[in-house]
Amino acid sequence: MDRPGCVLALPHVCRRGRMTDTVAPTLFAHYVPLNALRPESQADLARKSAIVTAGKGEYLFRIGDPADKALFVLAGEVQLTDAQNRTLSVIRAGTPAAAHRLAHQSPRTVNAHCASEVRALAVDASLLDVMLTWDQTGSFEVGELTPSGDGGDDWMTRLLQMRTFQLVPPANLQAMFMRMQEVTVEAGSVVVKQGDDGDYFYVVMSGRCIVTREQPNQKPVRLAELESGACFGEEALIADGKRNATITALTRCKLMRLSKSDFQTLLNQPLSRRIGYAEAQKLVAAGKARWLDVRLPSEFQNGALPGALNLPLYILRMKLAQLDQNTTWIVCCDTGRRSSVAVFVLTQKGYDAYVLDGGMPAAP
Known part of the structure; x- marks a missing residue:
């Protein structure tokens, strides 16, 4: 298996490019948006990152290359040039511009030419994006998710009153209800565990659930309670990431769940707009x-x-x-x-x- 961040993923980097096998998460403190990640996310991402060295005159990437790595200039000077090799901007290590990733668009729309020997931090771009989405939705993933009402309405009626589901084609809604599976969980049972892969989208038919968020070396933080008609679990499926909160049944609950593949096909794609x-x-x-x-x-x-x-x-x-x-x-x-x-x-x-x-x- 190729080592994460290897030169093979950067086809135009100097062929003699040297790399370190490990990256210290503390390095992320100086670069945006790496410095916004939670410490545990930084540690995970650092294990899939590398330091790349390229010589003067070499290219970190060229126009048309896939942007599978987010690159940050640690040392040296990089010129961003257009298709005619005209200089568009110069990124020097230590300047405010160097605190941000180089030309993130994929495929690349500019060349990154090394005006001197360059050391760059290479981070898995897709994983970075997933972690940003995960971390930024974590504390508020289910805040205010519970629909209004006294709790006595039929769960399906309450679900259809939400504008989200009013935008879904009727045929998709019919298929969604047909494919949903009913599950019963007892009080105290964990339905969704923080850190697990997203697998289902859930709707509460009856009962109550509590939402908590775990923090390192701290007691779990209580975020919300969910009642009949509330839905949860969608954000991990949309972001294709990990669960960022734990959902536990407070009482005996009846839930309807929709698999990740059905959610993507029937709900997320029609709603992506x-x-x-x-x-x-x-x-x-x-x-x-x-x-x-x-x-x-x-x-x-x-x-x-x-x-x-x-x-x-x-x-x-x-x-x-x-x-x-x-x-x-x-x-x-x-x-x-x-x-x-x-x-x-x-x-x-x-x-x-x-x-x-x-x-x-x-x-x-």
């Missing part, structure tokens, strides 16, 4: 929509779409009142993964929202 950059730009220019950037403030400050509102994913549920429900929101992030989670949350709360397909465009 993707829009291309050109079309989105026209809507924004016409005053018919606004950009909503769900990246970290430090990422937003390093480059954002004109007029965009920054509302990081990790506080989105808490700050929904800031968003005008009469506005169409086009949600953006680097790759679209965090945006997909945000759009699911927004539509669940009655907002008109779209994912910017492909993530943020390359800077001109």
Whole structure:
């Protein structure tokens, strides 16, 4: 098996490129958005990272290469050039620009030419994106998920009253209810364990569940209680990541669950509501929509779409009142993964929202 971060994943790096086998998580403190990850996430990601060394005149990557590694300049100077080898910008180690990953778009839209010998931190880009999404939704994954009402309504009726499910084609809803499996759990049983892989989407038919979040060297934090009609587990499936909270039955519960594959086909794909950059730009220019950037403030400050509102994913549920429900929101992030989670949350709360397909465009 190839070693994570090996030169094979960077085809245009100097062929004599040297790498270290281990990366200290403490290194992440100086780079955005690595410094926003939880310590345990940093440790996991560091094990799948490497330090790459390339000589003067070599390329870290060329236009058209896949951006499977997020690269951060540790030492030296990198010139970002266009197809005609014209210099677009210069990234020097130790400067504010070097605190951010090099040209994240995939495939690469610029060349990264080493103007001197360069040492770069190479991080698994897909894993980084999953961890960012996981960490930023963790504390608030199920906040305010419980639908309004006195608890006596039929769970299916309450589910269909949520705007999220009103956007799903009727045929998909029918298939969803047919494919759902009923499960009964006793009081005290763990339904979803923090850190486990996402496998099912759940709806509470009857009973009550408690949501807790575990923190290193601390007691579990109680986040919410879920009652009849509440749903949970969708964010780990959308982000294709780990569970970021534990769900435990407070009373004897009857649950309906939908498998990950059925969730993706019947719910997530119809609800993703993707829009291309050109079309989105026209809507924004016409005053018919606004950009909503769900990246970290430090990422937003390093480059954002004109007029965009920054509302990081990790506080989105808490700050929904800031968003005008009469506005169409086009949600953006680097790759679209965090945006997909945000759009699911927004539509669940009655907002008109779209994912910017492909993530943020390359800077001109």
